[in-house]
Amino acid sequence: MLLLPTATFAATQMEKAYQHLENAQWTEARRAFELELISHPKNLHARYNLALLLHQAGHDEQALELYKKNMALGWHLPTVVNLSNIYIARKNISQAQRLLEKAAKRFRNEATPRYLLAELEEKANHIKPARQWYKQALRADPLNGFAHIRYARFLTQQGESKLAFKHAYRAIQLQPKCSTCLNILGDIQAQHKKYNLAIESYQKSLALNPASDTRQKFINVLHQIGKHERANRMQRALDAWLKHQQTEASL
Numbered sequence: 453m454l455l456l457p458t459a460t461f462a463a464t465q466m467e468k469a470y471q472h473l474e475n476a477q478w479t480e481a482r483r484a485f486e487l488e489l490i491s492h493p494k495n496l497h498a499r500y501n502l503a504l505l506l507h508q509a510g511h512d513e514q515a516l517e518l519y520k521k522n523m524a525l526g527w528h529l530p531t532v533v534n535l536s537n538i539y540i541a542r543k544n545i546s547q548a549q550r551l552l553e554k555a556a557k558r559f560r561n562e563a564t565p566r567y568l569l570a571e572l573e574e575k576a577n578h579i580k581p582a583r584q585w586y587k588q589a590l591r592a593d594p595l596n597g598f599a600h601i602r603y604a605r606f607l608t609q610q611g612e613s614k615l616a617f618k619h620a621y622r623a624i625q626l627q628p629k630c631s632t633c634l635n636i637l638g639d640i641q642a643q644h645k646k647y648n649l650a651i652e653s654y655q656k657s658l659a660l661n662p663a664s665d666t667r668q669k670f671i672n673v674l675h676q677i678g679k680h681e682r683a684n685r686m687q688r689a690l691d692a693w694l695k696h697q698q699t700e701a702s703l
Contacts, residue, residue, distance in 0.1 A: 465484050465485070465487045465488035465491065465498075466484070466485075466488050466497075466498060468480075468484040469484035469485045469488060469498070469501070472484060473501075478505055478508075478509070481501075481505060482502060482505045482506070485498045485499075485501055485502040485505070486502060489502065494525055494526075496522050496526055496531065497528075499522045499525075499531075500518075500519075500522055500528060500530055500531050500534075502518060503515040503516075503518035503519050503522070503531075503534070504534065506518065507534070507538075512538070515534075515538070516535075516538055519531050519535040519538070520535070523535065523551075527555070527558050527559070529555065529562060529564060529565075532552070532555045532565060533564060533565075533568070535551060536548040536551050536552050539551065545572060545576075549569065549572060552568050552569045552572075553565075553569065556569065556588075559592075560592065561592055561593055563589035563590065563592050563593040563596035563598070563599035564589075564596075564598070564599075566585050566586075566588045566589035566592055566599075567585065567586060567589040567596075567598065567599045567602050567603070569585045570582045570583075570584075570586040570589060570603075570606070571602065574606055574609075579610070582606065583606070586599070586602065586603040586606055587603075589602075589603070590603065595626055596626070597622075597623040597624070597626035597627030597633055598623070598627075598630075598632070598633070600619045600622045600623035600626065601619070601623035601624075601630075601632070601633045601636045601637065603619050604616045604618075604619035604620035604636070604637075604640060605639070605640065607619065608640050608643055608644075613644055616640055617640070620633075620636070620637045620640050621637075623636075623637070624637060629660060630660075631657045631658075631660035631661035631663070631666075634653050634654070634657035634660070635653070635654070635657040635663075635669075637653045638650045638651075638653035638654040638657060638666075638670075638673075639669070641653060642669070642672075642673055645676075647676050647677045648677070650669075650673050651670065651673055651677075654667075654669055654670040654673065655670070658670065664690060664693070667686070667690050668690065670686070671683045671686050671687050671690065
């Protein structure tokens with residue numbers, strides 16, 4: 453997620469960079485962030501956004517070095533998250549864990565490093581420490597919808613459906629415009645065979661973010677309730693769109 457300015461007056465190059473981002477002018481935005489860092493080399497937000505743009509363009513090594521430099525200059529939570537994600541993608545799990553554990557100590561009122569640690573433990577099938585980290589995340593920030601929805605997903609896997617729904621609906625209450633939260637709620641509802649509710653959640657998620665994976669889940673649920681004709685029409689449309697995207701990407 454790109455960071456937008458919160459101060460009333462931003463530096464000139466930062467203003468230009470954010471204007472370029474709003475207009476989807478990625479190359480121009482990158483150049484503006486680079487110029488900003490020449491004038492203000494300690495600007496963590498500028499370096500984070502530059503690293504993110506480079507990462508999205510496939511320049512992973514450059515992005516990694518920029519994230520590391522940011523961490524050398526100061527603690528910056530979005531940088532921690534993206535750097536840990538790179539470590540995880542490269543199977544450097546212990547390195548990601550160490551970074552997130554340090555961040556959890558540094559950011560005492562932030563749920564993010566804690567629920568990311570919980571997810572790492574959960575993937576390793578370490579259920580007890582995963583549960584502890586999820587609970588710590590909610591104690592650190594009980595108003596964090598992402599922490600609630602991730603804990604709800606975890607609880608569903610553990611067969612604790614009543615508590616899972618409690619946290620899932622709390623997440624939506626806190627962040628009603630969160631497409632990811634609605635997507636996960638749909639998954640939980642579908643898992644418990646509440647198919648009509650799952651369809652409603654997926655539809656709300658798609659209205660906010662028309663992601664192909666959410667659309668595929670929607671199609672799968674339609675099959676579950678016997679609406680095969682509608683599901684097949686949607687599947688053909690989705691397949692055609694994905695094929696078009698692949699063709700464009702190869703040009």
